[in-house]
Amino acid sequence: MLTDTATDVFEEHRPVLQGVAYRMLGRVADAEDVVQEAWLRWSAADHDTVREPRAYLVRVTTRLAIDRLRQVQARREAYVGPWLPEPVATDFGGAVPDSADRAVFTESVTLAVLVVMESLSPLERAVFVLREAFGYSYAEIASVLERGEAAVRQLAGRARRHVEERKPRFEVNAERQRDLTERFLAAAAGDDLQGLIGLLAEDVRLVGDSGGKAKAPLRVIETADKVGRFLVGVSRAPAVDLRFGFTELNGGIALVGRVGDRVDTVFQLDVADGRIQTVYVVRNPEKLAAVSAVA
Secondary structure: OOOHHHHHHHHHHHHHHHHHHHHHHOOHHHHHHHHHHHHHHHHHOOHHHOOOHHHHHHHHHHHHHHHHHHHHHHHHHOOOOOOOOOOOEOOOHHHOOOOOOHHHHHHOOOHHHHHHHOOOOHHHHHHHHHHHHOOOOHHHHHHHHOOOHHHHHHHHHHHHHHHHHHOOOOOOOHHHHHHHHHHHHHHHHOOOHHHHHOOEEEEEEEEEEOOOOOOOOOOOEEOHHHHHHHHHHHHOOOOOOEEEEEEEEOOEEEEEEEEOOEEEEEEEEEEEOOEEEEEEEEOOHHHOHHHHHHO
């Protein structure tokens, strides 16, 4: 039987474990399954032999997440249309390590960076998450993965270069991001095609995720004209009683569309240089349950 102390220790570190698992897997349900399995491992452990509970729990969670990622990658290859990470509220609480820079920690959970991380190998992704988001040393990561420190440094270098080369630029000013998101909504809802196109970068991309369970583009739409026309066309035939509000998801402002009490759609924008670079649209109902609980 677990002592209250052992239970309290696990709950103290749960936000960190959830943060690691979500960044590794991109889905709340998968992350929760991994954390639950970590709890089972912790409950069966001899706690008297665990000198550093946090290190032990992060090691177990990371290894479980690597195994789960290898399993779900095959499933994602058969996914209908583009695959996007599941939107998640970013109330970090105690998940932010003292040694980690909050801006870097937040960036590591944005949809854009999570999408880029999809192309990393499971080991590269684990190293990137532990190093860049949580500030672990190479020696600590080597212990987690049971790899040599030199090998970990190589994995970290490859992962960092890959992410830096492919991640979009970000507008880090929250007020400007909010302002542009509000103007985006007003132009789309107001049937203002030219006004909307004026907000978009020339090479803007719209990426929709429905998993075949709702209406959304099955291919990425590119260019300001095509994206603008698509959005205005959609706004002309909205869902019954679709109303939008703003909330923070994945470290940035998001538009959350509801039909009644159900979240129907999430829009999130990548903004840089005063223009919208990417429009992410999540409509797969399986990915919106967690948003419904907080938005």
